[in-house]
Amino acid sequence: xxxxxxxxxxxxxWFTYVLTPIALILVGSFGExxxxxxxxxxxxxxxxxxxxxxxxxVRAMTMSLFIASLTVLINGLIGICSVYAVSVLRVRWxxxxxxxxxxxxxxxxxxxxxxxxxxxxxxxxxSLVGTWQLLLGAHLVYTLPFMLRPLMANMEMLQWNILxxxxxxxxxxxxxxxxxVLIPNLIPGLLSGAVMxxxxxxxxxxxxxxxxxxxxxxxxxxxxQAFYVSTGFACAATTLLVLFSLLSxxxxxxxxxxxxxxxxxxxxxx
Amino acid sequence: MAGVELRSVSKRYGKFYAVxxxxxxxxxxxxxxxxxxxxxxxxxxLRLIAGFIAPDGGEVLLDDxxxxxxxxRNRQVGIVFQNYALxxxxxxxxxVAFGLxxxxxxxEELRSRVEELLAMxxxxxxxxxxxxxxxxxxxxxxxxxxxxxxxxxxxxLDEPLSALDAKxxxxxxxxxxxxxxxxxxxxxxVTHDQEEALSISDRVALMNSGEMEQIGPxxxxxxxxxxxxxxxxxGVNNLLEGEYLGEGRFRWREHxxxxxDVPLEAGPAALMIRPERLVLxxxxxxxxxxxxxxxxxxxxxxxxxxxxxxxxxxxFLVDLLNTETAAPSLDDRVSxxxxxxxxxxxxxxxxxxx
Numbered sequence: 136x137x138x139x140x141x142x143x144x145x146x147x148x149w150f151t152y153v154l155t156p157i158a159l160i161l162v163g164s165f166g167e168x169x170x171x172x173x174x175x176x177x178x179x180x181x182x183x184x185x186x187x188x189x190x191x192x193v194r195a196m197t198m199s200l201f202i203a204s205l206t207v208l209i210n211g212l213i214g215i216c217s218v219y220a221v222s223v224l225r226v227r228w229x230x231x232x233x234x235x236x237x238x239x240x241x242x243x244x245x246x247x248x249x250x251x252x253x254x255x256x257x258x259x260x261x262s263l264v265g266t267w268q269l270l271l272g273a274h275l276v277y278t279l280p281f282m283l284r285p286l287m288a289n290m291e292m293l294q295w296n297i298l299x300x301x302x303x304x305x306x307x308x309x310x311x312x313x314x315x316v317l318i319p320n321l322i323p324g325l326l327s328g329a330v331m332x333x334x335x336x337x338x339x340x341x342x343x344x345x346x347x348x349x350x351x352x353x354x355x356x357x358x359x360q361a362f363y364v365s366t367g368f369a370c371a372a373t374t375l376l377v378l379f380s381l382l383s384x385x386x387x388x389x390x391x392x393x394x395x396x397x398x399x400x401x402x403x404x405x
Numbered sequence: 406m407a408g409v410e411l412r413s414v415s416k417r418y419g420k421f422y423a424v425x426x427x428x429x430x431x432x433x434x435x436x437x438x439x440x441x442x443x444x445x446x447x448x449x450x451l452r453l454i455a456g457f458i459a460p461d462g463g464e465v466l467l468d469d470x471x472x473x474x475x476x477x478r479n480r481q482v483g484i485v486f487q488n489y490a491l492x493x494x495x496x497x498x499x500x501v502a503f504g505l506x507x508x509x510x511x512x513e514e515l516r517s518r519v520e521e522l523l524a525m526x527x528x529x530x531x532x533x534x535x536x537x538x539x540x541x542x543x544x545x546x547x548x549x550x551x552x553x554x555x556x557x558x559x560x561x562l563d564e565p566l567s568a569l570d571a572k573x574x575x576x577x578x579x580x581x582x583x584x585x586x587x588x589x590x591x592x593x594x595v596t597h598d599q600e601e602a603l604s605i606s607d608r609v610a611l612m613n614s615g616e617m618e619q620i621g622p623x624x625x626x627x628x629x630x631x632x633x634x635x636x637x638x639x640g641v642n643n644l645l646e647g648e649y650l651g652e653g654r655f656r657w658r659e660h661x662x663x664x665x666d667v668p669l670e671a672g673p674a675a676l677m678i679r680p681e682r683l684v685l686x687x688x689x690x691x692x693x694x695x696x697x698x699x700x701x702x703x704x705x706x707x708x709x710x711x712x713x714x715x716x717x718x719x720x721f722l723v724d725l726l727n728t729e730t731a732a733p734s735l736d737d738r739v740s741x742x743x744x745x746x747x748x749x750x751x752x753x754x755x756x757x758x759x
Binding site: 293294297298300301302303304305306307308311315316319320 | 455457477478479480481482483484486488490492493494495503504506507508551552554555
């Protein structure tokens with residue numbers, strides 16, 4: 136009975152706080168007018184037309200997708216190298232240090248990090264502030280823990296030390312082992328890390344708003360400005376972001392399925 | 406020609422010797438087990454042969470060639486691990502083929518070799534199976550085929566059956582031996598299970614605290630242990646603390662016993678009598694090698710009935726064939742006797758190298 140009540144209330148909360156806002160925004164993006172009523176009135180597609188005709192929004196979305204993709208790619212590489220190094224070196228204090236270092240960006244609020252970055256890389260002769268490279272760097276640091284966590288769990292479950300010994304005794308070179316055994320077996324961790332980091336980078340606002348300039352604005356930054364245009368327009372712009380998030384999530388899952396990762400039953404909960 | 410040879414090999418961690426001055430010569434095609442309690446250095450010895458670790462002293466030779474400057478990758482050793490260590494992202498076929506792929510063996514040759522090996526371990530039908538779809542026993546068979554695929558100079562098995570349940574363990578044990586005979590490969594088998602070692606090996610090497618205690622055929626180890634450790638570790642035993650008087654005489658408490666005449670210095674020693682060599686004596690027989698006590702326990706072991714007999718406060722184990730003849734029951738007074746050749750005095754030290 137208690138179990139049922141708990142499930143029910145969880146369902147209601149999810150419905151209220153997650154589904155309803157998204158649904159309202161979706162509805163709002165097709166509404167002609169939304170002022171003083173519970174639901175918008177009239178049906179129109181013009182907000183979407185406006186959205187795609189404004190180069191600022193298209194460019195910002197392109198920039199966001201670009202930054203998020205690079206973040207996933209680079210963090211994936213960093214992630215694989217780091218978990219490999221930590222597992223191979225087998226030094227306990229190094230592991231602890233590693234755990235601490237990857238947790239640090241979670242403990243520091245993005246605002247603090249953004250301020251620090253602006254202060255550190257803004258010199259009169261040469262400034263990185265406003266460039267996409269600085270934002271990329273910020274996103275890399277900010278999202279790395281979420282790539283490393285599942286990878287570390289994956290690596291631990293793999294018992295790599297023994298697999299490596301088996302492989303080496305069969306004559307495999309380090310490169311052969313990495314491409315034929317290590318990376319294929321890290322795909323589950325890599326995928327769940329990729330989903331997390333991509334979504335985080337795509338929707339990240341605090342760092343982006345402080346670090347980017349007009350040429351490197353990402354979508355959440357321009358989206359924030361959209362609410363000053365009109366409600367319907369802002370709803371359409373938001374819907375687009377949600378759509379891209381879901382599409383990329385689906386894409387990653389499809390990739391995972393496409394690569395046919397059936398060899399291992401590694402379940403990744405962490 | 407020796408398939409594997411260890412020449413006074415030592416491995417130290419700080420001041421602790423994991424392996425101390427171990428010498429071992431394994432003939433080509435021979436099956437030798439390394440046995441001992443955990444921490445005795447048997448796995449370290451195996452890893453020294455494999456090349457995962459380098460000795461601090463001494464030398465490892467494979468096919469009479471020193472391996473001092475040869476790494477694991479080029480040693481051509483096949484290794485089977487306790488937890489199978491199959492590559493989870495590869496099918497059974499690809500796992501077996503792994504070592505052939507690293508050697509760039511042509512596809513056709515590779516295919517026939519892998520199929521031949523899978524047939525050898527009885528898994529022809531499961532070539533396409535993923536490791537997780539196979540039972541523990543099947544996974545270990547794949548691991549065995551994978552290790553054999555590279556035609557290794559020596560096959561090293563590190564407690565390969567420890568993770569399996571008893572029934573599979575027993576059948577796979579003999580299958581490993583059959584495959585080893587068929588392929589004629591030099592094999593070193595590490596186990597903590599002395600029974601397993603005795604049942605499948607040509608020779609057994611017993612280790613304790615990093616040192617080799619005794620090397621010999623199973624029968625030799627069982628019947629003629631070199632010292633108290635071996636006598637205690639191998640099989641079930643009655644060990645009586647007493648004094649060896651020389652020339653086949655042994656004093657235990659007030660009893661003067663006639664025992665096997667062994668080249669052992671007179672002095673404190675233990676007398677070893679296997680439970681199956683103790684005989685229940687009719688009461689009117691002569692007084693030579695005769696001990697009287699009370700039955701304090703009876704354990705049914707299938708073919709055997711094991712009695713615990715209390716003789717002057719010392720517990721003796723006596724194995725009787727479980728025939729239908731009436732066996733003594735609890736609290737019965739019984740007389741135990743044994744022939745002098747079945748009682749062997751063992752000292753604390755003394756080793757028999759192979």
